[in-house]
Amino acid sequence: xxNALWLNERELTSVEKISRDASNDGIMSDYNFPxxxxxxxxxxxxxxxxxxRGESIGHYMQTLAVYEGAKSITTSIVHSKLDEMLALQNPxxxxxxxxxxxxxxxxxxxTLFVSKENQFIAxxxxxxxxxxEKMGYxxxxxxxxxxxxxxHDQIHYTQDISLLTxxxxxxxxxxxxxxxxxxxxxxxxxxxxxxxxxxxxxLVIRNGSQWYRSSGKEGNDGSKIxxxxxxxxxxxxxxxxxxxxxxxxxxxxxxMDLPHRYVLQIGxxxxxxxxxxxxxxxxxxxxxxxxxxxxGSGVVxxxxxxxxxKKTLKNALRNNHKNSCGRCSVCREGIKRLGDLLETENQxxxxxxxxKISYLGNSIRHSALCGYGKTAIxxxxxxxxxxxxxxxxxxx
Numbered sequence: 001x002x003n004a005l006w007l008n009e010r011e012l013t014s015v016e017k018i019s020r021d022a023s024n025d026g027i028m029s030d031y032n033f034p035x036x037x038x039x040x041x042x043x044x045x046x047x048x049x050x051x052x053r054g055e056s057i058g059h060y061m062q063t064l065a066v067y068e069g070a071k072s073i074t075t076s077i078v079h080s081k082l083d084e085m086l087a088l089q090n091p092x093x094x095x096x097x098x099x100x101x102x103x104x105x106x107x108x109x110x111t112l113f114v115s116k117e118n119q120f121i122a123x124x125x126x127x128x129x130x131x132x133e134k135m136g137y138x139x140x141x142x143x144x145x146x147x148x149x150x151x152h153d154q155i156h157y158t159q160d161i162s163l164l165t166x167x168x169x170x171x172x173x174x175x176x177x178x179x180x181x182x183x184x185x186x187x188x189x190x191x192x193x194x195x196x197x198x199x200x201x202x203l204v205i206r207n208g209s210q211w212y213r214s215s216g217k218e219g220n221d222g223s224k225i226x227x228x229x230x231x232x233x234x235x236x237x238x239x240x241x242x243x244x245x246x247x248x249x250x251x252x253x254x255x256m257d258l259p260h261r262y263v264l265q266i267g268x269x270x271x272x273x274x275x276x277x278x279x280x281x282x283x284x285x286x287x288x289x290x291x292x293x294x295x296g297s298g299v300v301x302x303x304x305x306x307x308x309x310k311k312t313l314k315n316a317l318r319n320n321h322k323n324s325c326g327r328c329s330v331c332r333e334g335i336k337r338l339g340d341l342l343e344t345e346n347q348x349x350x351x352x353x354x355x356k357i358s359y360l361g362n363s364i365r366h367s368a369l370c371g372y373g374k375t376a377i378x379x380x381x382x383x384x385x386x387x388x389x390x391x392x393x394x395x396x
Contacts, residue, residue: 072109230304268294361381
């Protein structure tokens with residue numbers, strides 16, 4: 001697959017047809033797809049979540065379908081360039097993917113959490129949802145849509161990966177990641193995934209499982225979309241799953257001027273560093289998890305200056321410590337201690353400091369009680385472990 005336009009071209013076609021006639025040219029048939037067949041089609045496609053867990057979407061759906069209590073299909077568009085751009089460019093596909101998920105699992109509500117900074121996206125989605133309701137697209141399975149706009153101080157986390165270890169029977173049992181939303185959150189089982197995953201669900205139903213499986217390398221199905229950024233400029237880049245970071249960056253180099261030496265920050269504050277010398281890493285869930293990186297976020301920043309990389313580290317540790325719930329002393333005190341070690345390392349480069357950072361970080365990863373604590377140390381541990389920051393950025 002060449003680039004992310006394969007989503008957008010279908011999306012634009014759908015918008016034109018929806019605006020003309022609600023039942024025109026098979027668009028309505030996407031929404032009327034039998035609920036009993038959705039899970040089998042997703043299973044046949046081998047679709048995995050694109051939110052960092054890399055688990056079978058069909059298995060999640062099966063588990064939720066038999067649960068008899070209140071349940072919600074949930075996503076968030078909070079401080080993620082990738083989620084923002086995909087939602088803006090593909091609103092109907094996002095709505096369709098979440099609607100099909102609700103239909104397959106018999107969930108009675110679809111919940112979207114959107115940050116106040118993205119209020120335009122919330123308004124746009126609300127408008128599209130009401131438009132589809134009036135045109136009868138949701139008659140085959142009635143469901144409630146809820147778009148919740150969150151102020152900055154309401155957001156505990158910025159990524160759904162923070163819920164990683166709070167899944168029991170593949171359903172979220174996590175505390176609410178949003179302040180003042182505890183009642184809304186804790187009274188339901190949530191089928192949580194990111195925007196890209198729901199777009200993939202809609203594409204599988206529209207085009208078929210065999211079409212989806214036709215892409216991907218080395219036993220991996222489908223593709224992964226990244227938002228690649230350098231010095232404030234960025235764009236979407238789609239690559240087949242199973243490709244290497246080197247193959248991706250070769251495509252990136254055709255669209256932007258890359259420095260001779262750089263590190264990639266993958267996954268934001270909860271992600272990790274990888275140097276330009278280590279780009280043979282395969283883009284799949286297992287390889288990324290083993291390297292301490294987050295595949296789900298899909299945000300890749302090219303950093304070419306050592307001072308910038310160290311500033312990124314410092315800011316990430318500050319934010320991650322601030323977002324810690326404080327209930328777990330391993331995370332609460334450990335992240336603060338990592339910050340102290342980073343300050344010492346910046347002032348006096350010492351191999352022993354790096355060893356302490358790696359040892360403490362890995363101890364936190366294995367001892368923290370939730371997914372947030374296990375990933376909040378990724379950035380500094382990957383920097384200390386592979387020397388990406390000091391020995392690859394800005395030095396010949």
